[in-house]
Amino acid sequence: MQRYFTITQLTQEFDITTRTLRFYEAQGLVTPHRRGRQRLYTPGDRTRIKLILRGKRLGFSLNEVKELIEMYGKAPGETGQLRLLLDKIAARREELLEKQRDIELTLLELEEVEAGAKARMTEIQSHVKSEEV
């Protein structure tokens, strides 16, 4: 049973515009079916869109995202260049691990700032209290 999504359904679900989805299509990132001129998105298309948006959140360009998705898309059988695929996977993994470290560092720094701010707040509080006496 093939359930389809319309373009507006997806734009609402993911909070993007139709322009964006058509743009992704023009870039070859999704290829919805057509009923006449109308676009019909399969659940698979929907998943791809999710992957695209996730990639974007991580700072990957659309081209990089495309490469990633194509890796998923290929069944392992039809992948002629297995060695090459494995290399790409390794490279992506390295990038992701670096991003993880970047995030950890940034979170730590945020905590420091937060601690400073909170300390400053309670300090102000105590001033207020002493003035209240």
Added chain:
Amino acid sequence: MQRYFTITQLTQEFDITTRTLRFYEAQGLVTPHRRGRQRLYTPGDRTRIKLILRGKRLGFSLNEVKELIEMYGKAPGETGQLRLLLDKIAARREELLEKQRDIELTLLELEEVEAGAKARMTEIQSHVKSEEV
């Protein structure tokens, strides 16, 4: 003892161009000293540049990075709007945590693809061996 860095030193260290550093300066992200017209970067400037690049790797825009850095820069004392600062920190943290989840998911998917590829490889290997018999 104030040790300075030249612009080219930094471009080499971080693998960016002079144009990029001057652009960041024009955006108010760094403000190196001058000796005549020549730019002199302090270790503090260097740290800021590191932060900028880290932010970029995580997919933040330069403006977002600027906000982040300004949060670090402000001593907690001179932060008039402590509540506002804490809110911003919380928002950033949420974003970062989401990115962490995104990374985890992507890593998992990469592992799946990798497993498939490796399985396919050993399969091919065994074919070769059986032909060798």
Added chain:
DNA sequence: CACTGTATTGACTTTAACGTAAAAAGACGG
């Protein structure tokens, strides 16, 4: 001082990722 190489400035160009507007074609409710 002349030469050479590096820095700076300013202007213009480029690329990615959409936004916006206009015109035409379906889709639908009454």
Added chain:
DNA sequence: CCGTCTTTTTACGTTAAAGTCAATACAGTG
């Protein structure tokens, strides 16, 4: 069937983040 609404297509505009190029300006060296 008519008007309204949505969708599509086409084309041009925009923004962020630099890249590229040209015209100097120094700075150090022999």
